[in-house]
Amino acid sequence: MTRFFWKYRYINFFLLLFAFIFCCLNITKIKVFFDSERIIELSNVEKDIIEKSVDDSNLLLVGLNLIDSLNYVQSVSIDSILDCIDTSKYIKSVKSIFNERIILKESILPFPVSLFNFQSEESFENSLERITSYNSKFISKDFKKLIFIIKCKNLETELQKSNILEFLNLQFSKIKESNVNITGQIKSEIYMTKNVIKELMVFITLSAIICSLMLFFFVRNYKIVFICLLSILFSIMFSISISTFLFGGIELVMIIIPAIIFIINISDFMHLLNINKSTEIKYKLFYSQLIFIGKPVFLTSLTTAIGFLSFTFGSFEPLTRFGIVTTLSIFVSLFIIVTFFALIIDLRLPLKSKSALTDHIVKLIQFIYPHRKIILISFLSLSFLALVNIKINNYITDEINTKSxxxxxxxxxxxxxxxxxxxxxxxxxxxxxxxxxxxxxxxxxxxxxxxxxxxxxxxxxxxxxxxxxxxxxxxxxxxxxxxxxxxxxxxxxxGVGYLFDQISRSITIEILVGLILAILLIGFIFVILNNFNLMYLFISLTPNLVPLFSCLGLFSLFGFYLSLSNAFIFAIVFGLIVDDSIHIISAYSISRKQNHSISKSIEYCKKKTFHAIIKTTVIIIISLLPLLFSEFRSISQLASITITAALIALVFDILFLPNMLQKYIR
Known part of the structure; x- marks a missing residue:
């Protein structure tokens, strides 16, 4: 396989280039799926209830916030607007204070009458007194806030949904000195699908710029920076194309795939470019790096893919698709990375192997080494907090940023x-x-x-x-x-709300169970690869579970809870932070298999991996910072959780993992 990548490096590159151009030409418009009904259909309730609940998806709530209390002139204006809205073929009904009916307390016969009457200014004033007495649910007590419950119909396309939202906004905006607030499932779908692609492009651009600067700081070669970014761009485009080819578009949850691919590519490149000994024979250098670094890189891709593959065993279709697309994208990215790395070696691009920053970080971590017991107790305490405090809860607005x-x-x-x-x-x-x-x-x-x-x-x-x-x-x-x-x-x-509550918890638990199975599978892979030494199960899982639980415990102090919106993030983060520990464990195992002493193997392990791990962590953390400001909570939480877990994992891997290897793997 090593010879294949070297011999056909330029053929592979041009094949990738042609495939990239083909994908760019064929993806004219990306379709984003936001199909809430698929969640509803997973509920174990009667079909009749589901059909009635799906009808709730056509509900729009229009809130009108007046600067001053409702007056007679505004009432006449609103009534005229409602008459216009009723003529739309997409409007089934409108419920508001303007057609609310009650049974008068003083009436002898239970005959319903209109609560609000504005035939004249006098009747308008009398109606306000009546509303105060009967507490209407469509207007606030200060008469400044009104709600209109609008039932839509015949909305089959995204364009029709967008048009009705624009129509309603235009009509209600005619009311002077007021603010219009429109919400509902239709509004959420249109809002998210409209903003997801725009935000995706903005954050990819920002992260690419920051990543370029950080890469240049470490490698001091703009050609290598360009090649790394090109590999990321190729990988992202192929992942979108895979989803479009297999499923006709991308799921909303897939908006985080570019961030995942970015992290994977940077991690793999930093390790492959960590060249300690150079040689004039280019193939020999390429072969040496793939044998000693390439195998751990493949292993990290495999373990990361297993983490994402766990999503495919669930019953929630968007996450199943996400798992399939991400798993395929990981191996496509690996092919791209190795191909581009062969080009870097062949072009003899000079590389700065060490950085003063990584030296300072190593010294800083070593400086706190005498206090490692306190640090370990802190990590274990946070992990205990995670087990005690964490809860599963789901809100309809979980995905929406509170500042949006x-x-x-x-x-x-x-x-x-x-x-x-x-x-x-x-x-x-x-x-x-x-x-x-x-x-x-x-x-x-x-x-x-x-x-x-x-x-x-x-x-x-x-x-x-x-x-x-x-x-x-x-x-x-x-x-x-x-x-x-x-x-x-x-x-x-x-109702949609009830069915959401019933199914969201079971799907969240399903994701967490899949994560646990993936973690155990990764541990057993290490056991199998190391002659069925069961100690590798403990060694491979501890440096990854402790940072994950410590991060969860830390976030739980600030009211964090597991939900459908973020449970899969921990599966992603585990798949990403496991990479660094795999490189350390693999380097140690390779050295021991070459009959080197334990102490020499530890030194070899530090020399081969520490600088690359630090570079990777620094680049990932700084490049993910823009994502903290995302309007979508899953993206901002992906950034915050990944940054926190990566920092904890870095400290644990450097402070504790070498000692664990020295003590338990002989």
């Missing part, structure tokens, strides 16, 4: 009008009194009821709750179930 415009629009509805999470209740054979006490109980539990509709023996209650997380939501559902049993009310719970 979308989150602020959602928060307006959350704070003022009962929440964004659609929950429906279907009551069977319930009489009027049972429906009444059921609704009263929902109101007591901060559930905002939008509509109560009775047909024959079935009553449908459409409601919303705040995005309080799946843990608190399930407590609420159980409370409602217990109340219904006491009152002998037969009912079913449905």
């Amino acid at each position: 415009k979308l989150y602020k629009e959602i928060n307006f509805i959350e704070e003022n009008f009962g929440g964004i999470k659609p929950i429906s209740f279907t009551l069977f054979n319930a009489n009027k009194d049972q429906v009444k006490i059921f609704n009263e109980y929902l109101n007591l539990n901060k559930t905002s009821i939008d509509i109560t509709f009775t047909q024959k023996d079935t009553t449908l209650i459409k409601s919303r709750i705040r995005d309080i997380g799946s843990l608190k939501s399930n407590i609420l559902y159980n409370r409602i179930i217990e109340f219904s049993k006491q009152k002998n009310i037969s009912f079913q719970i449905g």
Whole structure:
């Protein structure tokens, strides 16, 4: 295989170049999947409930925030706007204060009348008093905030969804001295698909610039920097093409693949370029690096791929696709890296082998060496905190950054009008009194009821709750179930919000179980490769699990919780931080197999790996800094978790791993 890469290095390069150009020409527009219904379909509930719940995806909530209290002129203007909205073929219904009906307390007959009347200024003023008395759910007590619950229909394409959002925004923006807030699943899908590609390009560019500067600082050769960046660009384009070819587009979760490929490529290049002994014979140098460094590089690619492959055993289709695409991309990247490395050797590009910065970092870590017991106790304490404090919880807004415009629009509805999470209740054979006490109980539990509709023996209650997380939501559902049993009310719970709570936890656990299996598999691979020495199971897992749990424990101090949005990040981070420990363990094992003494093998291990590990960690940390400001929480959390875990792993690998090898692997 080594001879193949060397002999056909230029043929391989031009094949990659032609494939890259072909991919660029064929990917004119990247389709991003944001299909929430696939999550719903995983729920083990009746098909009828699922169909009713999917209908919630057509719900839009429009919040109007007036500078001053609602006046008569504005009421007339809003009514005219609502008449215009009703004419749209994409609007099924609009519920608001303008068509809210109540039964008057003083009325002898239970006849519903309009709560809001603005036929004249006098009737308008009287209506405000009536609203104060009856507490409308569509307008705030200070008459400055209004909500319009809009049911859409016939929205089949992304263009139609975008057009209806623009139409609604345009209409409500006609109201002077007001701010418009639109939210709902349609808005979230359009917002994310519109921003994901734009943000992807911005952060790739920023990270590429920072990475270039850091690479140049370490290698002091702009040609090598260019080749490294070119390999990353090729790998990213091929990963997008693989997903497009296999699945017709990319999943929203795949927006982090460029960051993963970037980390993998930089790590592998830094180790391959860590050349301690040079030679005039180019093939001999290439062969030597692949034998001593290339094997660990392949092993790191294999273990990283196993980590991502664990996603393919789950039932959540987007993560399954993510696992397949990332696994294939890792091996494609490895082929690109080795091909480009052969070109670097053949072109005899001069390389600065050491850096004063890495020397200083090694000295700094060695300076704290006498305090390693305190550091180890700190790591173990944080790991214990992770086991004790961590919890699984899921919010609908988990993926949305709290500083984004979308989150602020959602928060307006959350704070003022009962929440964004659609929950429906279907009551069977319930009489009027049972429906009444059921609704009263929902109101007591901060559930905002939008509509109560009775047909024959079935009553449908459409409601919303705040995005309080799946843990608190399930407590609420159980409370409602217990109340219904006491009152002998037969009912079913449905709605997108309810189904999200039911399935998100099971998928999160599924991901974590897959991660555990992948970790154990990686450990056993080390055991098999080292003559079934079971000590390698302990040695290979400890330097990776401790940083991972320490990071989790540290984040738990700040209210961090595991969710569907971030559980897979830990699988990714494990696959990435395992690389450094593999290089150290492999270097030690190679030296011992050459019958070198333990002390000499440790020195060989430090000489061969420490500088490359430090360079890799520094470049990755600094290059990931822009991602901390991402509007998508999974990307910002990927950056923060990776940076923290990488720092802890670096300290652990340099301070403790050599001693562990010396003590347990003889």
